[in-house]
Amino acid sequence: MAGVHGRDWRPRYLQLAEELRVKIMGGEMAPGTLMPSETELAESSGLSRTSVRNAIRQLREWGLVRAEQGRGTYVRAPRQRVRRRNTERYQWEKDRVLLDEGERLKTGATEHDTGLTVDDLKFHAEYSRVDADAEMAAALQVEPGTPLLRRVYWTSSRHENAPLTVSYSYLPYDLVAANPDLLDESKEPWPGGTQHQLYTLGIELDRIDDEIRARPPSPDEAELLDIDPGVSVLTVRKTSVDTTGRVVEVADVVMPGDRTELVYSHKLQRWKT
Amino acid sequence: MAGVHGRDWRPRYLQLAEELRVKIMGGEMAPGTLMPSETELAESSGLSRTSVRNAIRQLREWGLVRAEQGRGTYVRAPRQRVRRRNTERYQWEKDRVLLDEGERLKTGATEHDTGLTVDDLKFHAEYSRVDADAEMAAALQVEPGTPLLRRVYWTSSRHENAPLTVSYSYLPYDLVAANPDLLDESKEPWPGGTQHQLYTLGIELDRIDDEIRARPPSPDEAELLDIDPGVSVLTVRKTSVDTTGRVVEVADVVMPGDRTELVYSHKLQRWKT
DNA sequence: GAGTGGTCTAGACCACTGT
DNA sequence: CAGTGGTCTAGACCACTCC
Numbered sequence: 222m223a224g225v226h227g228r229d230w231r232p233r234y235l236q237l238a239e240e241l242r243v244k245i246m247g248g249e250m251a252p253g254t255l256m257p258s259e260t261e262l263a264e265s266s267g268l269s270r271t272s273v274r275n276a277i278r279q280l281r282e283w284g285l286v287r288a289e290q291g292r293g294t295y296v297r298a299p300r301q302r303v304r305r306r307n308t309e310r311y312q313w314e315k316d317r318v319l320l321d322e323g324e325r326l327k328t329g330a331t332e333h334d335t336g337l338t339v340d341d342l343k344f345h346a347e348y349s350r351v352d353a354d355a356e357m358a359a360a361l362q363v364e365p366g367t368p369l370l371r372r373v374y375w376t377s378s379r380h381e382n383a384p385l386t387v388s389y390s391y392l393p394y395d396l397v398a399a400n401p402d403l404l405d406e407s408k409e410p411w412p413g414g415t416q417h418q419l420y421t422l423g424i425e426l427d428r429i430d431d432e433i434r435a436r437p438p439s440p441d442e443a444e445l446l447d448i449d450p451g452v453s454v455l456t457v458r459k460t461s462v463d464t465t466g467r468v469v470e471v472a473d474v475v476m477p478g479d480r481t482e483l484v485y486s487h488k489l490q491r492w493k494t
Numbered sequence: 495m496a497g498v499h500g501r502d503w504r505p506r507y508l509q510l511a512e513e514l515r516v517k518i519m520g521g522e523m524a525p526g527t528l529m530p531s532e533t534e535l536a537e538s539s540g541l542s543r544t545s546v547r548n549a550i551r552q553l554r555e556w557g558l559v560r561a562e563q564g565r566g567t568y569v570r571a572p573r574q575r576v577r578r579r580n581t582e583r584y585q586w587e588k589d590r591v592l593l594d595e596g597e598r599l600k601t602g603a604t605e606h607d608t609g610l611t612v613d614d615l616k617f618h619a620e621y622s623r624v625d626a627d628a629e630m631a632a633a634l635q636v637e638p639g640t641p642l643l644r645r646v647y648w649t650s651s652r653h654e655n656a657p658l659t660v661s662y663s664y665l666p667y668d669l670v671a672a673n674p675d676l677l678d679e680s681k682e683p684w685p686g687g688t689q690h691q692l693y694t695l696g697i698e699l700d701r702i703d704d705e706i707r708a709r710p711p712s713p714d715e716a717e718l719l720d721i722d723p724g725v726s727v728l729t730v731r732k733t734s735v736d737t738t739g740r741v742v743e744v745a746d747v748v749m750p751g752d753r754t755e756l757v758y759s760h761k762l763q764r765w766k767t
Numbered sequence: 768g769a770g771t772g773g774t775c776t777a778g779a780c781c782a783c784t785g786t
Numbered sequence: 787c788a789g790t791g792g793t794c795t796a797g798a799c800c801a802c803t804c805c
Contacts, residue, residue, distance in 0.1 A: 232774060247638060258790060274791085282710055282724065291784035291790050302707070311760050315548070319765060390773045425765060431758045432574070435708040435726045435751035437555055451555065452724035454750055455710045478708035478726055485704045485758045486586050492592060493738070505793060531771060542795045547772085564771050564802035 234296035237266055241276065244294055245285050252298035256286060259294075282451040284479040302482040303385050309486070311429045318417045345384075346374040348404065350394060353423075357391055360460065360471045368394035370404065375445070383447030385480070390415070390472040396422065415461075415470060425464045431485075432458040435478055446477045453478040507548035510539055514549065518558050518569055525571035529559060532567075534598075550755040555724040557752040575755040576658050582759070591690045618657075619647040623667060630664055633733065633744045641667035642676065648718070656691045656720030658753070663688070663745040669695065688734075688743060698737045704758075705731040708751060719750045726751040 231239075234420045244250050257265065259301050266381045277294060280286045288294045304455035351371045358365040397403040416426055438454045439448065446454065455478045461470040504512075510667045517523050530538065533547045550567060553559045561567045582586040624644045627687045631638040648657035670676040673694050689699055711719065719727065728751045 232773080239739060252635060260790085271777090272775060275774085289792060290782070290792065293784090293790060304705075305756070308760060312762055315762050315765075320790095346592075361769095380540045426762055427764075431756075431760075432577075433706060433728070433756040433758070434754070435728050437725075451724060452710075455706070457706050457786085483704075483706040483708070485580070485706070487702045487704075488697055489585055489588050489701060491700075507793080533771085538805080542797095544796090546793060552770095561772060562803085563773070566771060566803095751790085 234270055234272040235279065237262075237268065237273065237276040238279035241280055242283065242285060245280075248300075250296050252296050254296045256294040256296060256480075258458055281449040284449065284452050288355075302480055303476075304482045305386075305476070306484040306486075307431060308484070315416050315426060316414045317395065317414070318420045324427070332407045343377050345372065345376075346372060348372050351391075357471065360458070360468070361391060361393060363393060365418065370394050370397050371395060383477075387442070387445060387474065387475045388472055389475075390470060392470050395423075396469060415472075419461075419463070422480075424469055426461050426469070428462045428465040430460045430462070432460075433483060434458075438475075444474055446475070448477045448479065455483065456479050457483070506541055507545040508552065509551035510535075510541065512545065513556060514553055516552075517554065519572075523569050526609050527568050527569045529567040531567060536619075547763075551724070553724040557722065557725050559723065560720075575753050577755045578659075578747075578749070579755055579757040579759075580639040580704055581757070585689050587689045588699060591686070591693045596625055616650050617647065618649075619645060621645050621677065626664075630744065633731070633741070634666060635663060635741045636666060643667050643670050645679075656750075657718065658749065659750045660715070660718060663743060665743050666731045669697075669742060670701065671687075688745075692734075692736070692742060697742055699742070700737040701735045701741075703733045703735070705733075706756060707731075715748055719748070721750045728754050728756065730756070 229278050239258075241250075243310040252254070256262075259270050259273050259277065261299075262276075263270045268275065268276075277286065277288065281288060285297060285299075287297050307451060330384050349371045351369050352371050353361065353363055353365055353367045355365050358367060362407065363369075370393075373388070374388040374390070377384040397418075400418070400458060402422075403418050410433075419426065435453045436456065437448060438470070439454070440450065442448075443450045443452075448454070455476045457472075457474040457476075459470075459473075459474060460468060461473045463469050514523075514529075518525075522530070529535075532543050532546050532550065535541075535549075536543045539546065541549075543552075549563065550559065554561060558570060558572075559567050560570050622644045624638045624642050626634065626636055626638055626642050628638050630642065631640060634640075634642070645663040645665075647663070648659070648660040650657040669693075673691070676691050676694075694698065707729050708726045709729065710723070711721060711723060713723065715727060716723045716725075721727070728749045730745075730747040730749075732743075732747060733741060733746045734745075736742050
């Protein structure tokens with residue numbers, strides 16, 4: 222009946238996008254399905270290929286389809302958002318530090334977030350030594366040019382190729398050099414997490430601050446996280462402060478905006494009655 | 495010298511976008527400047543208008559320019575991100591409830607976030623009575639169909655037309671009906687904020703949970719927040735739980751992704767030495 | 768009415784993927 | 787090789803804004 226009672230005033234490419242959206246979300250085109258090619262859609266809809274491409278761009282921005290050069294356009298799984306519960310997570314990581322090693326190795330933070338076991342996960346890590354630029358120097362409260370240990374790492378499910386998060390972590394090099402294990406990327410994933418490694422250096426964390434932003438992905442990030450360039454990423458800049466007030470780690474965590482949900486919980490102080 | 499030592503392999507529309515980006519970020523085209531028209535850019539760059547439009551779409555996704563139908567394309571102010579410090583904010587709102595009224599009216603939460611005074615701000619509010627749909631019923635832990643008070647409100651700086659946040663707040667209607675003031679939208683902004691209004695109903699909050707997501711804006715949201723449809727919004731679903739464990743308010747807060755930074759701070763418990 | 772961005776067409780060549 | 791999506795052209799008409 223659509224369109225019978227008066228013409229649709231929207232541009233025709235949006236009408237087409239809407240039609241396809243309904244088919245996808247209604248289950249008529251299941252996740253993984255190969256969509257009709259742009260040429261076919263142009264013929265079946267009576268539009269030019271340009272207009273069909275405009276419609277498909279909409280679907281891509283909505284995260285509903287994925288175009289692959291030379292192959293075709295596929296319906297994406299409307300992947301469930303991964304809930305990342307940072308409030309509990311940070312305290313949980315700290316509590317874990319003091320457990321014995323056997324207990325500690327059983328599960329890591331990613332498993333805590335996703336409910337997956339360690340066997341379902343693939344790890345990747347890359348270490349390098351860099352000099353602090355102005356921005357990172359300010360974040361770490363050190364002089365520009367200070368040597369830093371830079372760790373890039375991500376974890377992904379063994380059944381999906383794209384990681385759920387990518388982390389860029391920076392620590393003052395002098396700080397970690399006291400424990401050579403921490404300079405060895407083959408030791409990843411750091412058993413027990415960053416907080417435990419800092420513990421081996423005699424460091425206890427007092428506070429973690431998260432700054433959350435959304436922005437378009439870089440081309441590299443789009444590829445790595447398997448999102449369309451039109452889909453934003455969520456980023457968390459996590460700043461860890463130890464009990465002496467020193468910033469000991471700054472980490473930028475990048476996550477696909479269409480599959481992530483960050484959860485923070487605030488317990489409020491009671492009024493005195 | 496660009497391009498001298500080997501050709502640029504990127505598509506020409508991206509090269510143009512990059513050139514324009516450099517001009518904008520280098521200050522050569524100041525915020526508010528009217529860009530050359532698409533036709534002019536096509537002539538000066540030797541590209542077709544289609545390619546020029548592709549370049550401009552990039553700039554729009556980056557949040558650098560704003561296209562206005564019939565008028566032209568303007569360079570946008572690289573607006574500073576507004577930091578919204580929810581951790582402090584919620585406790586601060588709660589502490590304020592017990593202050594005397596004179597003290598309380600002086601500043602509200604938006605001023606707390608932005609550092610602006612009440613004279614710099616414009617308020618807008620809209621109340622209605624709606625029935626809970628399945629999703630909101632689950633969030634509020636009530637039966638579907640339960641009557642709710644729906645408040646839509648936003649605050650913007652007097653010197654900019656676009657709001658910094660738009661809130662969609664839902665409370666069980668029966669709960670607030672006990673204080674008729676709370677049903678009157680002309681009483682906005684609720685002096686002292688939601689927590690104070692709940693206090694007049696004998697309610698004390700115990701916990702607030704925030705769920706943060708990023709997603710593309712609806713056309714309405716894009717217009718209201720003055721962002722390009724290609725720029726994501728950040729959303730916070732704020733769930734307020736009182737000391738009896740009852741959910742008393744669910745609010746969806748929508749913010750422009752390119753101008754917002756959410757800050758959460760976690761104080762960690764100390765190890766026993 | 769002149770100029771702007773938004774939509775749309777009917778072509779073309781390209782890089783990339785499969786067989 | 788044929789087929790796919792990515793880029794690009796040279797037009798056209800429209801709705802809208804400003805004068």
